[in-house]
Amino acid sequence: MAWNIISALVENKPGVLFRVSNMFRARNFNIESLSVGPTEQSDLSRITVTVDSDEHVTEQMVKQLRKLIDVVDVTRLQVSDTVYRELALIKLKAVDPSSRMEIINLANVFRGKIVDVSKSTIMVEITGTPDKIDAFKSLVEHYGVIQLARTGVSALPRGVLYE
């Protein structure tokens, strides 16, 4: 099993995300994260899927994705040659001033941002690789995670020439 990033350019129209996710479900493939959004071309969206799977299953995922009519192009991104990022919003319990300060300091170390503060909570926005987000989360978990939202990975290959 290995961690893989699959990047698919798809038609930007209703129903496409359903077709893609439905294929993964029907073929019994496990998605770790999935993100979707617009690209430099207004009529195309990019779906980035991360999976933890062995080589031949990953190859099958790519082929089955390519087979979908709405999928225009599929690339397996080499992790070492790829910039990949995820964004997380973490709302933590922070009633007393000392824990509040500690969380702010930790967020600074991780180059996170404090985006919301209330009397009893503090929300951190953090961007990075999924590992970095996991590391931050495990550091602050003991304060009490009230809510957590992660976007899933977005990724682009390094360099200038692509597709």
Added chain:
Amino acid sequence: MVEMSGSQALIHALEKEGTTIVFGMPGGANLPMYDELTRSNIRHVLVRHEQSAAHMADGYGRIKRKPGVCFATSGPGATNLVTGIGTAYMDSAPMVAITGQVPRAMIGRDAFQECDIIGICTGITKYCFQPRSAAEIPEIVKKGFYLAESGRPGPVLIDIPKDVQQEVSDVTFPELIRIRGYSPHVDPDIDQVARAVELLLKAERPMIMAGGGVHISCAFHELQALAELLMIPVVTTFKGKGAFPENHPLALGPIGMHGHAEANKLIIESDVLLAIGARFSDRSVGKFDEFGQAMKIIHIDIDPAEIGKNKQVDVPVVGDVRASLRALVKMLTKRVAKKGGDCPWLKHINEVRESMKSVYKDHPREITAKKSLKKLRELLPSEAIVTTEVGQCQMWTSLFFDIIQPGTFFSSTGLGTMGFGFPASIGAKAAKPEVPVVDIAGDGSFNMTENSLAVTVNDNLPVIVFLMNNQSLGMVAQWQRLFYNRRYIGIDLKGGPDFVKIAEAYSAQGIRAQSMDELDKAIRTALKSDVATVIDIPIDPEEDVFPFVAPGTGLKDMITAA
């Protein structure tokens, strides 16, 4: 640009695609398109259940090698099509299914006879369309037909809201369409073909496994040329049955769960297997991990996703089967002269074939499935089209009914849909009225769609139903006999009906054949008849299908008797 309604645009677009016949049933949400049919030369065949409409379109499409078209209304009309669409999808049959949908403003409001048919069918179609304006219809129909018949064929659904059918708009009929996410690989990569050639030339015990792809790309001639050039024996998958003449000296017949004993034994002895348009289904190769461990595999398929899906292979050739076989034969012809038939492998093949003859036991009754099918073969011209229902009748056909002329056999091999054969045979008859069409049936399956007898009479599509009647769900009973210690449940069909009377009730012909003499006469009568004939042949409920590779086991573990 012309002004017309969505329905007019639809029917006109169908005519432009060469559609001459539509199988279907009208209802509230597709009345506008039906109304437009009254002004068209397209022939409409009224079915008695939409499932049969889909199977008829499927049978028509498989014989014509272009999409069969079926119509259904929204809601239950559409859901009734689903089994037929799924059947076509699993067998890569070209089909365009057109459903009515509730008006745009009602979609998502759980309106009367509304259902999300696109959500239901996404996993069992090549693509689903829902035009949101009349102007989109011509392009969608053109794309739908192109998708359904090109590359690896399959069903396409077009779901048209009723108000889109009625909307009047300026429409244009495009000559060219472009689908940027779709470009079927037709021509094989020559380097891969060269690697395949090297493997085949080095092989000591080569074997060809021909699948449904040979039928779809009509590569019968090329397959035979290749087999005869290198003197390679040919097994088929069940879907590939009849891709190669089964009376040919190199033919070993279908492999798999109810494959021929010699085919199952010999395929696993081969050192190089050339799989052509086959998908290594569990029913064909048994246990995936066990199959083909010791052999090199060359896999030709037009669908890249089939390569490595069920079986890792040594040389993949992605391309149309016919184009790929032509490339192979061309390259091989430069390298070798035609081989003789005296090599040790062929000698061994013939020895195994002889030794396996004793495996096929005769059932003691005077009239049996095996004997009936041999009789049918004897009397049926080789150009006749044969299809089957699903269950024992299908597997007896696999074993005991040889297809002589390639391309004259098809069956629901992937989804295994009971009730498929009869309506599909009617579709095939519509596609090729000049040849006899026979559905080899069992009573359980025929019972499911027998109301299509009305269609055979009213629409003058006389087919023959060769009904081997064991008054039970025979294949289920056989499994209960073998794997559940004869604890029978849910298999008894002794309540009937009387199929001779059923046929007569529809003004078709029913004949009961209780001896081989009667069967002989019945087949001759049916072949001369201008109405559909049901030949009801009572057989022993305990006549089993052997050999048998039990589910989840390997081909070497074939069971040859109870």
